[in-house]
Amino acid sequence: MNKPIQAIDTHSVMFITPRPDVIMVEGKGSWLVDNNGKRYLDFLQGWAVNCLGHGNPGMIEALNAQAKKLINPSPAFYNEPMIGLSNLLTTNSCFNKVFFANSGAEANEGAIKLARKWGQLNKSGAFEIITFDHSFHGRTLATMSASGKPNWDTMFAPQVAGFPKADLNDLESVKKLVTDKTVAVMIEPVQGEGGVIPATQEFMRELRKLTKENNILLICDEVQAGCGRTGTLFAYQHYGIKPDIMTLGKGIGGGVPLAALLATDAVACFVPGDQGGTYNGNPLMTAVGISVIEQLLAPGFLDSVKAKGELLKLELLELSAEFGLEGERGEGLLRALMLGNDIGGKLVELARERSPEGLLINSPRPNLLRFMPALNVSDDEILQMCGMLRELLKEVA
Template identity: 40%
Template sequence: MVRGEGVYLFDREGKRYLDFVAGIAVNALGYSDAGLRSALHHAADGLIHTSNLYHTAPGEALARKLVERSFASRVFFCNSGGEANEGAFKFARRWARTVSDAKHEIVALRGAFHGRLFGTLAATDRPAYRLPFRPLVGGISIVERDLEDVSKALDPETAAALIVEPVQGEGGVRVLDHGFLRELRALTRERNVALILDEIQCGLGRTGTLFAYEQAGIEPDILTVAKPLAGGLPMGAILVTEDIALAIKPGDHGTTFGGGPFVSSVASYVLDRLSDPALLAHVAETGAWFGDQLREIAQRTGRIRGVRGVGFMWGLDVMGTASHVVSEAMAAGLLTCTAGDYTVRLVPPLIATKDELAEGLAVLESVL
C-alpha cells in the first residue's frame, strides 16, 4: 500500500481498496484526514522527545483530558497495547501487595487476547502463541467466561486482579453481556480484587461510546487503551483510580518514550475527535444498521453461521476458513481481517458513511 484517502487504500499499481481493517482498528479517522495532518505538523513544530524525566505540557494536557472523560484519577503513558497491559499487571500487583503479600494472582477469561509480551502472553488464550515460549509467567490463569468459574478462581486471599475485554477482539469479536460485566464488577469489589478492563481494540469510540465500559454502567479500577489513541503513532495508556495510583512508587515502572510531547500533542487532537458526540452517535446508529445488514446477508447467502458485534466492530463466523474469505475479498477490493480460524473481522474507520459501508457489504456478499 502506498497511499490512502478517506476509507480507501491504494497499492502501487493504483488499485483501490475499501478498508474494513483500519490498521487493525487503529485508523479511526481514516486516511489523509486534514485535521490530523495539521495536528502532526503543529506537533512537529514543538519538542519531539524529552524522556519522562521532565514534565511537558502536551503530556499533561492529554492526561488531564483522559481523566476528565473517564473514571480515572491518573494516567501512565506507554507505546502500545501490549505495554499497557503489562503495566496494568504490575500496577495491580503493586496495589494488591498493599492489602496482603499473598495477593498476586491475575485471572483472564477464555477467548482473551491481551498481548504477546511475556506477562500478557500468559493471559492470552491462543495455544499456538503460547506453546513456543513455555514455561509462561506464573500466577496468571485463564478461566471460562462463566460467573461460577470466575468466582472459584478469585480467591480473596490470593487474587490481585481480573482482566476482561468488554468486547473480545482477537477471540472472535465476542461482546460480553452487560449483565455479566456488572456481576464481575460486583464480585471483584466483594473480593477486593482489581478489575482491569482491556479496551485496546474496543475503546475510544469503536462501540459508539468513548469507552465500552460506559454501556455496561460500570467503572473499572484500571483501564488500558491504545490502538487509535495517537492516530497511527505508537501510544498506549493505563488509566487508574486514585487507590491504584497511590500504591505505585517511584521506580516501580518507567518508560523512555511514553507520553512524549510529539505523540501526546497528536493524541490530544485525536482524542477530541473521538470524543465528539456527533461521531459517537454516528458509530452507534450506523453500527446498529451495519449489524442488521450483516444478519440479512447471513440469511441470504447461507454462508455465515454467526454475526456478533457492536458499533464498528463485527465478527462473522463463516462456513469455510476466514483466511479464504479475507483473500477473496482483497482480490475484489475489500480489506478485511481474521479473528480466529473461522471468524472474519470488520473494523472500518469510524468516519465511514452508510454508502461506503454498503459498498463493502456488497463486495462481501458477492465473495461469500
C-alpha cells in the same frame, strides 16, 4: 492500459507473517492505494488502529504543529500535550491518573505490574490475575501468558505464572478461581482476536460486584474496544460499571504509537523506579492523541458510530440470511459475521485480490470475518463493502 506490476524486493524484512506482494503507499479515509495504483476499501484500518481513517486532517495538523515545537524532551520532564491528554482522558472517564505507553501490550504489562504492586501493599502479596480463555492482551511474555489464545502456553515456554483462565460470561468459572492469591480480574469488554465476543451486561455487572466483595481489582483491557469503537468513548461505559484500571491502545493514537494505562487514585501506587519508558508520554504522540479524543468527543460523533454500527449489523444479518450463515455479533463498529464454515481465510484472500478495487477484511478465526472500519466510515462505504462481500459469498459460500 493497465499499469505494469512493480516487482518488490523484501529480503531484508524479517519474516513474521505471510504478506501479499504489494506495498501500501497512500491512504485517505477508508481507502488504501498500493504501489501499482490499485485501491482497497479498508475495513481493517490497522486492526482497529486508524479510528479516524487514513490521512485525518486534524491528526496531521497536530503532528506537524508539534513537530515544529518539541518532539521529545525525555520523560524526566512534563510536557504540555502529555498533561493535556491526561486531563482529557480523566475528565471523560472514572479514572484519576494516566501513564502513557507506546503499545497496547506495553499498557497491559503496566496494568499487570500495577495490580501486583497494589497486591503487595494491600493484599499480603496477592499476585494472581484471573483472565479469560480466548482473550488477547499482547505479545510480551507476561501479556502472552495473560492471554487465553490457544497454543500460546508453549510457544515461548515457560510462561509467566499467575494467570488462571476463566470462561467469558460464566461467573461461576471466575468464582472457582478466586483465592487469597487473587489480586485482579482482567477482561476485554469485547474479545476481538477471540472472535468479536462481547461480555454481557449481566456478566460485567456481576463481575464488578464479585471483585468488590472480594477486594479484587477489575482491569478493563480496552486496547481494541476503547476510544469510540463500540459507540461510547470507553466500552466499560456500556455496562454502568467503574473499573479500577483501564488500558487503551490502537485507536487512542489513530495510527501513531500511543497507548495509556489509567487508574483510580486508590490504585495508582507506583513509586519512582517502578515504571518508565524512554518515549512514554512524548509530546509528538500525545498531541496527536488530543486531536483524536477531541474529534471523538465532537457533538454527535459517537451517536454516528452507534448508527453506523447498527447499519453494518443489519447489512451483515441480511447477508447471513441470504447465504444461510450463522448471524453476526459485536458492538458498534467492531463486528463479526459468523460463516458456519472455515472459509474466512479464502474470503480474505479473494477480497484483497478482487479487481478493479480490493477489499481488506480479517478472519481471526477460520469460521468468521471481523470488521473494524474507521469510525467516520460513510454509510455508502458500508453498503459498498457489503456489496463486495455479497459477490464473494456467491463465489465461495
